[in-house]
Amino acid sequence: MELMAVVRIALRALARNKMRSILTMLGIIIGVGAVIAMVGLGQGAQQQVQAQIAAMGSNLLFVGSGTVNRGGLRTGWGSTKTLVYQDMTSILRECPAVVAAAPGAGSSAQVVFGNDNWSTRLTGTEPQYFDIRNWPMASGSVFSQSDVDTVANVAVIGESVRKNLFGAVNPVGQTVRINNIPFKVVGVLVAKGSSATMGQDQDDAIFIPLTTLQKKLSGQDWLNFIMVSAQSRDASYAAQEQITGLLRDRHRIRPGTDDDFFVRNLADMADLADQSSRVFTLLLASIASVSLLVGGIGIMNIMLVSVTERTREIGIRMAIGATEADVQRQFLIEAVVLSLIGGAIGIIFGVGSSLIITNVLGWPVLVSPLAIVTAVVFSAAVGIFFGFYPARKAAGLDPIEALRYE
Amino acid sequence: MATAAQIAQGAGVMPPDSIVFRVEDIHKYYELGETRVHALRGVSLEVARGEFVAVMGASGSGKSTFMNILGCLDKPSSGHYWLEGTDVSGLSKKELAAIRNRRIGFVFQGFNLLSRTTALENTELPTFYAHIDKQEADARALAALEMVGLADRAGHFPSQLSGGQQQRVAIARALVNRPAILLADEPTGNLDSRTAVEIMDILQRLNEERGLTIVLVTHEHDIAQFARRAVIFRDGRIRRDEQTPDALRASEVLKTLPTLED
Numbered sequence: 001m002e003l004m005a006v007v008r009i010a011l012r013a014l015a016r017n018k019m020r021s022i023l024t025m026l027g028i029i030i031g032v033g034a035v036i037a038m039v040g041l042g043q044g045a046q047q048q049v050q051a052q053i054a055a056m057g058s059n060l061l062f063v064g065s066g067t068v069n070r071g072g073l074r075t076g077w078g079s080t081k082t083l084v085y086q087d088m089t090s091i092l093r094e095c096p097a098v099v100a101a102a103p104g105a106g107s108s109a110q111v112v113f114g115n116d117n118w119s120t121r122l123t124g125t126e127p128q129y130f131d132i133r134n135w136p137m138a139s140g141s142v143f144s145q146s147d148v149d150t151v152a153n154v155a156v157i158g159e160s161v162r163k164n165l166f167g168a169v170n171p172v173g174q175t176v177r178i179n180n181i182p183f184k185v186v187g188v189l190v191a192k193g194s195s196a197t198m199g200q201d202q203d204d205a206i207f208i209p210l211t212t213l214q215k216k217l218s219g220q221d222w223l224n225f226i227m228v229s230a231q232s233r234d235a236s237y238a239a240q241e242q243i244t245g246l247l248r249d250r251h252r253i254r255p256g257t258d259d260d261f262f263v264r265n266l267a268d269m270a271d272l273a274d275q276s277s278r279v280f281t282l283l284l285a286s287i288a289s290v291s292l293l294v295g296g297i298g299i300m301n302i303m304l305v306s307v308t309e310r311t312r313e314i315g316i317r318m319a320i321g322a323t324e325a326d327v328q329r330q331f332l333i334e335a336v337v338l339s340l341i342g343g344a345i346g347i348i349f350g351v352g353s354s355l356i357i358t359n360v361l362g363w364p365v366l367v368s369p370l371a372i373v374t375a376v377v378f379s380a381a382v383g384i385f386f387g388f389y390p391a392r393k394a395a396g397l398d399p400i401e402a403l404r405y406e
Numbered sequence: 407m408a409t410a411a412q413i414a415q416g417a418g419v420m421p422p423d424s425i426v427f428r429v430e431d432i433h434k435y436y437e438l439g440e441t442r443v444h445a446l447r448g449v450s451l452e453v454a455r456g457e458f459v460a461v462m463g464a465s466g467s468g469k470s471t472f473m474n475i476l477g478c479l480d481k482p483s484s485g486h487y488w489l490e491g492t493d494v495s496g497l498s499k500k501e502l503a504a505i506r507n508r509r510i511g512f513v514f515q516g517f518n519l520l521s522r523t524t525a526l527e528n529t530e531l532p533t534f535y536a537h538i539d540k541q542e543a544d545a546r547a548l549a550a551l552e553m554v555g556l557a558d559r560a561g562h563f564p565s566q567l568s569g570g571q572q573q574r575v576a577i578a579r580a581l582v583n584r585p586a587i588l589l590a591d592e593p594t595g596n597l598d599s600r601t602a603v604e605i606m607d608i609l610q611r612l613n614e615e616r617g618l619t620i621v622l623v624t625h626e627h628d629i630a631q632f633a634r635r636a637v638i639f640r641d642g643r644i645r646r647d648e649q650t651p652d653a654l655r656a657s658e659v660l661k662t663l664p665t666l667e668d
Contacts, residue, residue: 002537005534005540012522016522312518313520315518316518316519316520316531317531317535318479318503318506319477319479319506319512319514319518320506320507320512320531320532320535320579320580321503321504321506321507321508321532321535321536321583322503322507322535323499323500323503323504323535324499324500324503325500326503326535399479400474400479400480403514403518
């Protein structure tokens, strides 16, 4: 009740100088609006990264052939030939945290269709690879297990390969040549875009049965990688340990010596990507907060002017019985009302500009209720913080001097 | 002093020993850079309930300083001051604010109303700090405006009122918390002579009809003549303190003055 009376007085005082009040609020409006829009932008990016990782499969593990030390000469990743098909079958058999696995071997290859040719990544694998990677077909179908068993000349192509080789032609049923061997295209994969963690174009790839690659193209009998799916994101850490233990056993690696393979857990990478987008959000928010700070300083400035202008009023109020606390509260509430109204308009402004960013620039923006609540609390805090000094100054006036002030 | 007050207030309306102000050997110094200004040099005074005192003196005589101390806006450097039996010299700022709010009514030379605030709201202002609820405050403010004959102007802003009317609103504001004392600092200083006498009429009536103790600071003899006691300051001391047995009656004087219409 009493507070309402003080708020009414504050509103009236602010209404007395409408233009000035609005200009002062503008600082807070822009500050709060910027914080909301920037945090929204950051959280939108964060959500997009998370969605990409989820699409990639966050319970995914990538087992790759590793480096080896040959008499002091250390080779790079992928140079060992120790990762074999039997490693995959025993991972499936002996690691309880693993639900599925697919082998992979490959190199780059020149793919020819009619008069066109295109260099792309060639991967020999088995049909479950596409399930593990959560990668559906846009048209046609995946080659089957019997294609693998019969060493069939069939291929599944990624969207970038389709675009570059076929253009308007429907690739399904067409024949392409790899190393002069004809392959029938049975399916086209859905576009997956660049990977969230590596930035590589995942659609620039062609897939054929592993057996066909090994027997007809490269002749290699080892694997470059095994793609493993764990039971869950949490289980992927257990799976990582189980696979490492199993492969060290199978490859007879003595304790104290380096692995000749590596297991990369995509949950780790997801965490990393998550973290970096969170840092991004924080960075945007802190830059926007600077404008809120500047807005707060604007409030302090105007409140100081207001205290000086209203010295006589303060004197009158004190003479008729206002205590220092009364005067301080009056000016403090005025500053808080000013910044809260600014904050409220700032929310509208922030949500509005988020919508514009989404619609015009096409960036995902996520305006969370938390950001709005934070903005309101923050603007009230700005009012209190920057209103305190002017209010203190008003309360400290000597009533006699104040009454004499012209 | 008590007997003098008794005479002044006439047929013993109030108990003769009820002293409203008692000031004992008050000194006030101001430090102005290197120099020290001695504004009050030992002032002692008693004012009884129901008195109408004019405090006079040239500027620099210390009368304003004295008024500020009486009004609890300022504290004496030394000496004691009892207001209605309470020694106020030792009170905190907050306690002094409460005394200004409830026990003292102020009227200033420059009216000191809040602009863009109606007469009613100006009158109500002290009730706000006395934590009186809105309904009661409205009733009291209207009654106070009625007392000064401005009930019909309650909704007017100060800019819509004449100087005399503004001063009457200020008097209503001073009365709204029902104080026993009214301090008026040159209340007629900004008014023409007829309006000045009108204000004095209101003060005389409040003094006589309601027993309000009034201390009036003025440097005009004409105005001091309406009070029943004159205290004259010079150089920070009281030079003279005398009764005015032949105090003028403002209502009589008004009849002799031409009205604006004449």
